[in-house]
Amino acid sequence: MKIAFYGSSLLSSYWNGAATYYRGLLKALSRHGYDIVFYEPDAFDRQNHRDIDIPDWCDVVVYEATPDALMQVASRAAEADIVVKASGVGFEDEALLRAVLDHSRSDALTVFWDVDAPATLSELRNHPDHPLHEELKRIALVLTYGGGDPVVWDYRALGAAECVPIYNALDPETHFPVARDPRFACDLAFLGNRLPDREARVEAFFLKPASALEDQKFLLGGSGWGDKPMPANVSWLGHVGTRDHNAFNVTPKAVLNISRDSMASNGFSPATRVFEAAGAGACIITDAWAGIELFLTPGEEILVARDGADVVEIMRTLTPGRAKRIGKAALRRVLAEHTYTLRAELVDAIFKAHFERRTVEAAE
Incomplete structure (x- = not known):
């Protein structure tokens, strides 16, 4: 299956605390056979502070932080079976979410992956007219960086069809004991x-x-x-x-x-x-x-x-x-x-269960 993942940055951890999370999860997911493309904007000087090269387990598309470039990469959501828009991308987040949902195929699984759920939920509570209120009706699945049952309950109360926390974890290939420095x-x-x-x-x-x-x-x-x-x-x-x-x-x-x-x-x-x-x-x-x-x-x-x-x-x-x-x-x-291998097994099971339900519903 093909995943189009729209996030802040995979290549740079500069002012980007989600980088390690993205890297660990997506690398582990690729081992389940997913073909992943990560779309990140050239913003906040991150491209001048890259700390990894483009990996062999995920393609990366860096786009200019302009409305035209945003629409170009959003249109590529149509190529994917699973379309993921993360929170906190850092350039026109609301427009990007709307655009990727507009371009997603009707048979695609649409996912909002919230890497700062407490902040997002606070914003939604304080702004009843926030666009995400309406967009949640078009999203099949909300995954969150953490938050436990309180976050799940809040998202369901706001109309999310399904919400599952996917916690941070360890990638033992990148983080391990070394000599003292x-x-x-x-x-x-x-x-x-x-x-x-x-x-x-x-x-x-x-x-x-x-x-x-x-x-x-x-x-x-x-x-x-x-x-x-x-x-x-x-x-x-x-x-x-x-x-x-x-x-x-x-x-x-x-x-x-x-x-x-x-x-x-x-x-x-x-x-x-x-x-x-x-x-x-x-x-x-x-x-x-x-x-x-x-x-x-x-x-x-x-x-x-x-x-x-x-x-x-x-x-x-x-x-x-x-x-x-x-x-x-x-x-x-x-x-x-608590490894990303284990977290990815959970995500893979969630994705497969979603498509299996669709298959059953289509046959009925």
Whole structure:
């Protein structure tokens, strides 16, 4: 089957947290025999920050961020058996969704893949005239980056025919234990771009604990933090490409996961970096959110902090030996239960079930 997938970027993780998710899932789906074309706009300077070449498991079409180019790639939805429009493409999202639905064949499976469901649902609740309200009636399936039952219930209440969370996971071919790298030597590291609905939590869970732990070294990776006031024991690296993620995760004594406000409030939304870090064997400290125990066991495979004071206490008492044991336990768990191979098996089953239902309905 042919899949036309319209997303932010497969080739660049620059200001694009969904890149690892797309790569892991689509590579695994290709092994089920899907012929995939990924369409991404030339936007946000991502093409100048590519961190992978065009892969052999997926074709990639980069189009200019213009209305004419958008319509040209949208017309190619007619070539596909499965048409996927992801959220957060970054250029004329509403027009793109409408155009790909208009060009999809009547026998195609149409999918809205929401990689930021809490934010999308908040926008829909606050804007009753949002175009997606109407477009949901034309979409056969909603898949989400996470969110659990609360997201499923909300989407169904808004009229979605079907909604299934497809959680982040690990690609063990790209994220795995490596040798420690002196560039990333520190006690606690955090990797994340500066975003409005995360910044206050970064201050509470990372910068304030750094101020309280003057004898420890903190490392901050990610774009946008250049003018942010920081304690003297915090070093800012700027953008860290995916090829350095393994070393960034495995070298510090511990790495920190900080959810965005919407993800933390909704719960059941483990960030990509949780599985990337676990795949490298890192000791992870995460802010608290509902559903953590579905993915990693608190206290054994991951450490949970309710606030900055908890981060301080954890870092004061965490020994290198315990950190190493937690990292090894997390690695075992994600390899057993949370790989993109397993996630792709779920997606493949969902796709096949949809077409089987159509076949049965057509025969009746």
